[in-house]
Amino acid sequence: MKSITTSLMFVGDQAGKAEEAVKRYVSLFANSRLIDIEHYGADEHEPEGAVKIARFTIGGTEFLAMDSYLDHQFNFTPSISLRVECESEQEIEDAARVLAEGGAELMPLDNYGFSEKFGWLNDKYGVSWQLNFSAS
Numbered sequence: 001m002k003s004i005t006t007s008l009m010f011v012g013d014q015a016g017k018a019e020e021a022v023k024r025y026v027s028l029f030a031n032s033r034l035i036d037i038e039h040y041g042a043d044e045h046e047p048e049g050a051v052k053i054a055r056f057t058i059g060g061t062e063f064l065a066m067d068s069y070l071d072h073q074f075n076f077t078p079s080i081s082l083r084v085e086c087e088s089e090q091e092i093e094d095a096a097r098v099l100a101e102g103g104a105e106l107m108p109l110d111n112y113g114f115s116e117k118f119g120w121l122n123d124k125y126g127v128s129w130q131l132n133f134s135a136s
Contacts, residue, residue: 091133099123
């Protein structure tokens with residue numbers, strides 16, 4: 001195997017929001033950046049300006065994102081989530097606050113026994129996040 005990369009496809013009500021989401025994610029976590037982004041042009045099979053492919057990192061891990069306006073019978077699900085090991089209580093609280101805006105908390109930040117501070121949420125794009133902090 002040469003590599004494996006998580007790819008996020010923004011479909012349905014979220015189609016056209018890939019770039020917005022990517023910029024939000026890279027602004028939220030340290031060691032994150034937009035590597036490159038390619039948009040659809042006129043006369044291609046997706047609307048002009050939609051994200052054809054975006055490469056970005058979150059905490060040094062590479063991801064891909066794209067928009068698709070095709071009629072897909074799926075969307076994001078909490079069955080697959082991005083788990084972030086936060087370095088401080090401030091980081092987990094800031095991440096939870098920003099990611100929960102317009103989304104839904106599945107498990108609010110709390111001590112659930114397996115972690116000093118853990119939260120699980122779907123952001124406003126439907127991407128599922130598990131946030132964890134442990135001082136030890």
